[in-house]
Amino acid sequence: MRERIKNREEFLALQEKFMQARSREKRKVLVCCGTGCAAGGNLAVYEELKNQLAAHGAAFELSLNDNSGDAVGLKKSGCHGFCEMGPLVRIEPEGWLYTKVRVDDVAEIVEKTVLGGEFVERLGYHQNGQLYKRQEDIPFYKKQTRRVLEHCGHIDAESIEEYFAIGGYSALYKALFGMSGEEIIAEVSNSGLRGRGGAGFPAGTKWAQVAAHTEEKVKYIVCNGDEGDPGAFMDRSCMEGDPHKILEGMIIASVATNSPEGYIYVRAEYPLAVSRLSIAIAQAEEYGLLGDDILGSGKSFHIHINKGAGAFVCGEGSAMTASIEGNRGMPRTKPPRSVDKGLFGKPTCLNNVETFANVPDIIKKGADWFRSVGTEKSSGTKAFALTGNVVNTGLIEVPMGTTLREVVYDIGGGIKNGKKFKAVQIGGPSGGCLTEEHLDLPMDFDSLKKVGAIIGSGGLVVMDEDSCMVNIAQFFMNFICEESCGKCTPCREGTTRMNEILKRITQGKGRMNDIDELRDLASMIQVSSLCGLGKTAPNPVLSTLQNFEEEYVEHIRDKRCRCGSCKALSQFVITDDCIGCTLCARNCPVEAITGSPRQKHEIDPNKCIKCGTCKDHCPRGAIKEG
């Protein structure tokens, strides 16, 4: 039963109660139930843990509200960011991490670890023959500075009591009872926090602009959780793993700017994030942390969730507000800016999930603490989604200004399968690529801008020597083409023409003047598009042209794709390494492969549809593509 907290004293007493309850738990078993681990079967692991603990007669509690004292706390946590090694189970107080856990492993975990306090070695993480028991010692985590993601994976993501127990909502308490609106904004400004959604606009400045509209009674706080960039999932993990942190950040923004209404716009592709946020909002309302007269302070704030409906452009501010209003999500010309006339024509403070998630710590620990990491102009940390052809994929958080080399090699563990590093695509369809020469470039807002890339929302897709850069450029242009809302001509028509040209180049039908034409179109689209989607759409093409022009030329002049990624240009051939096992022939969907058992096989290029199935099945690596 949750009762409304009526005043500050009651809040402090309640927080103390749950801190005690959490510290009394003699052991915690945290089962990751983020999207990744849930897909890997961790929900079943959780259920089995419950059954086994009960069968052993062990005292355990599923919620701090059970308040049973010296028990084992069994919790569903959010995402640890190490999805590749999932399903994950974390054991406290030791901080052990079990990887790739199956239902069959549960009996051993309960008997040895939970009851016996013993580590199960085979479930531990191994790298280069070495065992890492503690999560924080694993190289992937050791080099990180987790601030926004600090509690992701370490607390029950569906329990506000857990959030209280780790000091949650203390920042709100401080903001409500110890600071004026101006002081809150000054703290955020001094921290140097810049918008984590991509453009890097100073958050404090934005808040001050909204706060300055004292003539308006209705103002809005909007949280952008429409993480549409392919290859980015920082905000998803944050919403799933620590939803109250985002709510707390939003409530503080509401107090600072005097805005009584709030919206969180979440992508429809994130059903778990929607559900965790809904639970969090309902819990916060029950305790009176949301709603009218928050903690008896006289302040009010209501949060509504809007589910996106599958339009990338809605991540743009004015398109998002149009969508919340129930319209086609199309951007409009600016000015007026959202801070003056945003949602429903009222001043609106629109920030990204990660931006809001940074706020509670800034208020609690101060601007100087926040500035203690990062660079002068880009303070704090940044979460990145590290994916692609890298050994350790997952969600990471590092100080701003960390170099690409540290991220790819120290945290990511280098390139997969011993291949060579080629490039990193950063910032999704609005970003660019970074190559070997940029490995020691500090990743912060301004350094990246100088080389034609952007931090964007923080997607880092690592590409090895087998990734074709023309193909990647066409991939992004195709994406933009489909997602362009069609309102302005440069973006609608320009990206379509660029996509046509790129398509014909990847099909071996390019012309030499296509490269100039791409550059012309790009500069036209950049200067004349209405919104950020169009203005940045040519970046992936320009950046690959700048760094890999010779690959474009090869595609056009030699009709050759050196990476074998462009299917129309590639051919599959069987080399002399073939042992005649017949696996390729049996798996070929179009019967293009012939040959007798134990004899070298042949592929009929006229029948081959270049699906690559044969290559995947060959035990000897005898099928080459190129």
Next chain:
Amino acid sequence: METVDLKFIDSVLAKHGGDKAKIIAIMQDLQEQYRYLPQDALEYIAKKVGMSESKLYGVATFYGNFSLDAKGKYVVKVCRGTACHVRKSSSVLQALYDATGTSEHSPNSKDGLFTLEIVSCLGACGLSPVVMVNDVVHAAMTPDKARDLVKQLREEA
């Protein structure tokens, strides 16, 4: 007005206060029930919330998640995001097209079981390539696993 249940639509409208601004949420509830947006229902809703049919049609067709055609029992979302792309999601997509008898231009299978959708990112990049069937994520897909998945879904149906 035979195909749609007006009582259900009224309940959805009531849940959202008949508010024009909630039209996207209203259509999401509608689509969850029918798996697409029946035309009769849209006409009825337009009248009820005081919006022109053309405007409502405009909103419905703007967003990729809404469908004016009946979708299959299993909506298979194939992620074609960057991370999945560099880990060969195109061959997974092709395998799914072949196994379900669908294609890019006719995404609904004739038996009414499958609808194939391409989505730009499911945010499960660490597990790429991924496929989502209704709300369940399937990780680290291969063409073989994709064919098995279709077979399994057919048996369950």
